[in-house]
Amino acid sequence: MTDAVSEGSGPAPDDVEDPEESTVAEVSDVVDPETDDVDADPARAEEALRYFGADFDVDGLVRRLENETFIVPTFEPLAEAETEGYEGFQRGLVWKKKQMDRFVESILLGYPVPGIFLVELPSRRYLVLDGQQRMTTLHSFRHGKYPVKGGTRKFSLRYVGDAYKGLTYADLPSELRLLFDNTFIQATIVVPKGEAGKKAVYALFERINSGGTNLRPQQIRVALFAGEAVNFVRELNSNSDWRDLFGPHTRDLKDHELILRALALLETVWTDRIFKPPMAKFLNEYLSVHSDALPSDVDEIKQDFSEGCRLLKEANPGALKLGGRQVNAAHTDAVLVGLMVAISNGVNLDVAKVRGSLESLMGNEKYRKAVSESTSHADQVKARIRYTIAAFEGNPLADES
Known part of the structure; x- marks a missing residue:
């Protein structure tokens, strides 16, 4: 005798006992x-x-x-x-x-x-x-x-x-x-x-x-700071080029968090907002400010994000992964900010230039240190963003200090 019932979405197979689990991986790499x-x-x-x-x-x-x-x-x-x-x-x-x-x-x-x-x-x-x-x-x-x-x-x-x-x-x-x-x-x-x-x-x-x-931190944020900014991050997270760069969706919402980091750090370039660690508190404050109203240039931000992801993917599908293994969070937020700033400033970027800029960043010892050591220190955050902006705008990294 089967233990299934025919209500709701219909009877389940006889050999299915446990509740359905998410098909989405729990933790991001x-x-x-x-x-x-x-x-x-x-x-x-x-x-x-x-x-x-x-x-x-x-x-x-x-x-x-x-x-x-x-x-x-x-x-x-x-x-x-x-x-x-x-x-x-x-x-x-x-x-x-x-x-x-x-x-x-x-x-x-x-x-x-x-x-x-x-x-x-x-x-x-x-x-x-x-x-x-x-x-x-x-x-x-x-x-x-x-x-x-x-x-x-x-x-x-x-x-x-x-x-x-x-x-x-x-x-x-x-x-x-x-x-x-x-x-x-x-x-x-x-x-x-x-x-x-x-x-x-x-x-x-x-x-x-x-x-x-x-x-996970981003799961809590989605619940507590629900509003315009959370919805906007979710919209950007569905971008197909971003999905190819980051990888599959995960339940810890780390993909959402990295986009949020880029948006929040972008404000430190265009406004008088200053990054103060820890990163979690910095992100919460951004969501708190923008829960009811997004920045006035939200349409431009969306276009710049989309174009930046397209260029990154075509230049190097593994651009967010240092060493070809795992996505590096600090490198990801810096590259996204640098690209979006360059695009917004009207820099004439193409795939070859983006590929060359990425190679320049990877060959710079100070940049590699900024995305791998003490990555939440204010000086390191400022440094990695400064390097990526310089790289994508075609300025020599040796001038950055």
Whole structure:
């Protein structure tokens, strides 16, 4: 007898048991030592956050998921759905069936359940940034099915003790159903205070990450700083030449982050904005400023990015990889900025000139040092951008110091 059901997207093959996992790789093949940088002046909670505890029964949690009071992100880069600007939240990181069963059994046995973290949005909806798998498991069990590749399967317990084996929510005796529905789960609700609050929430979730899979910096940014800049980065990330240069999409959204770095560093060339480490804080500040409105020259930026990626790809498809292996983050942001500045300044670039400029950069010891050592130091960031601008504008690198 099959365990599949014919509701939703149709029955799943009999041999499919675990929930469907993302087909997108989890981690990018990128060299980026700046991910280990520490913020020397992190925001203090009392200055930027308000938080309090609340208890929700399982029945209430499920209802809030259904009416979208609670939003569960999964950070799937290829998703099309959008919820209040928090895009990319479709299919993603999921528990195996055994983990789901054991969690439900813990509730039926009366064991305490780990708490969840919620972030209150201006709309008074709540973003779940810790506890995603627990929430989706509760919802799936209540509704008697969960998604798998090729359809859905009936959510009957398998990896549990004999007393519960084979049971669905509908099969539970009334006393167990009441126990399940009325089990309370503690939530910590975090309320950001303005833009400083978003930065503090970012710092908080950098630190907790208590779930089975840690959130990556750009995943947290996409959730907390949703708006015009996040959407613009996502649009640029779909550029076909950029995709060929960077490689396949990944769930850590590192491709998004490198584009964001280029955009933020570009402002240090055209405006009086100054880069101050760490890079993560610098990027958060850029998103905070541009969450509601992009720079006035956004159309030009898009054209320059597109043209720069085309030239790079035709000059050298492996242009972002030093040594031909991994994408180098510091080299990538510098090359993108240098090219975009040169294009914007009207420099007559062609594939041969770009190829020659890249070779000049790779042959310069000071540039190689700037993209491989202490890459988040302000002087090194300024140096690598200065070198790439000089190279693509046809100026001798020996004059840069």
